[in-house]
Amino acid sequence: MLSIRQVHFSYSEQKKILQGISVDLQPGEIFGIVGASGGGKSTLLKIAAGLLDASKGSVYWNGERVPGPSERLIPGHPEIQLVNQDFNLDLFHTVRENVRVKILHLHEKDRERFCDELLDLVELTGVASQQARYLSGGEQQRLAIARALALESEVLLLDEPFSHLDAHLRLKIGAYIKQLVEIRNTLCILVSHEGDEVMQWCGKIAFLNKGKFNRIDTPEAFYFNPSSFNEGAYFGELNELKTGKTKILFRPCEYKAVKKGGFEVEFTDAVFFGAYWKSFFKTPDKQIIILYADKPLKKVTRIELKSKNTNP
The missing domain is CATH 2.40.50 (OB fold (Dihydrolipoamide Acetyltransferase, E2P))
Structure with a gap:
């Protein structure tokens, strides 16, 4: 279980980003977070992944606290993978090398087969031998998703993962992630400012507004029973x-x-x-x-x- 406990984050007294965020999430769940751009969604994911120190509060995975970067020589948690807008690719490595490096623990045949599967999923087979620095923004985003999926981590954090993707790729990759969650009992958190996109994949959604979870509910409830026009407009x-x-x-x-x-x-x-x-x-x-x-x-x-x- 991933537990986020009273997490606060601020740059100053005047600029408070997160104010007491708390939620418990179970493996096998796809949880959505919807809110305005710049409202703290990405910040929360970085804290959950151990890549940013919270100003106050803690994150726990299976009962153990997830340490922030100030407590680790190499920031991050081995079982929590974040795909964000930075992509974090090896730009001078080829597309295939970017994926392969994440699955070196597998036997060679399994490694190549899994690599082929992921490149086919994100439709990068045709540029597999090209260096990542020459990819378009959308292609780099797809490669970042493939790298995260290659690790088969227990927690997958996706920050606006479909923002640069065509409609058919959104459906294809989304369906793969949903199947992964069901088969491997993975916990997935999907963040977006597009609520109608999040509704397709998530069983529960949190509406983040002014640094707080104003509401956690089902997609159907957010759509048909909005508590305000501001909230409801995010979902269609x-x-x-x-x-x-x-x-x-x-x-x-x-x-x-x-x-x-x-x-x-x-x-x-x-x-x-x-x-x-x-x-x-x-x-x-x-x-x-x-x-x-x-x-x-x-x-x-x-x-x-x-x-x-x-x-x-």
């Missing part, structure tokens, strides 16, 4: 409809077209998004809302909301 498009002193939050799919009652709306435009159309409406008091459907909703004039989320 969200409408806020004002009626008197009340604000109603609802997703573009949480409505029903009706002929009587409900809210009056006026169609203004529609945009095709592949699997659905996104239709834009305005209310009599000029509020703009978005509704999803399998066709443009040009004839809709009134809607009834399915959502019960209200904010005074």
Whole structure:
């Protein structure tokens, strides 16, 4: 179990990044952390990996405290691997050498087979003999992921791992990581400012806001029951409809077209998004809302909301 206990981090009294973060995470779990860029997500992962000293608090893996860099000659924990935006590659080594160096403990045949498997996964087979310094940013990110997976560590920390990847690669690598977590009982923490991306893979998600975990819940709860517009907007498009002193939050799919009652709306435009159309409406008091459907909703004039989320 990975236990983060009352972790604080600050650069000064005026610049507090983390304020009392606590959570217990089990092997075989994919845990997501969502929040604004610069909000402390990367800092928390570095502390969890033993690469940054917390200002206060501790991290424990299987009951033993994870020491920070001030306590180790070589920072880090052997069973906790971090893939962050620095990539930490051997730039003058080839792509294949970058992966192979992480699995030297395997027999030669197993080493080459596993290396082939990982390069195929991240689609770098075609540049296997090229030095890492000549790779694009997206290719370097994929190589960093392959290196981390090669180590087969007990804890995998992923900081914005899909930010430079094409959609099909996100799905391919994400599915591999999910399978790895299930088969090897690995603990994975996935960090992103894109909540809709995290929802695909994580069983539980924490919303990090102003240095604290404001909420830990399921993807479904974050999507359909946001506690505020600020929180809900991280997990997909969200409408806020004002009626008197009340604000109603609802997703573009949480409505029903009706002929009587409900809210009056006026169609203004529609945009095709592949699997659905996104239709834009305005209310009599000029509020703009978005509704999803399998066709443009040009004839809709009134809607009834399915959502019960209200904010005074």
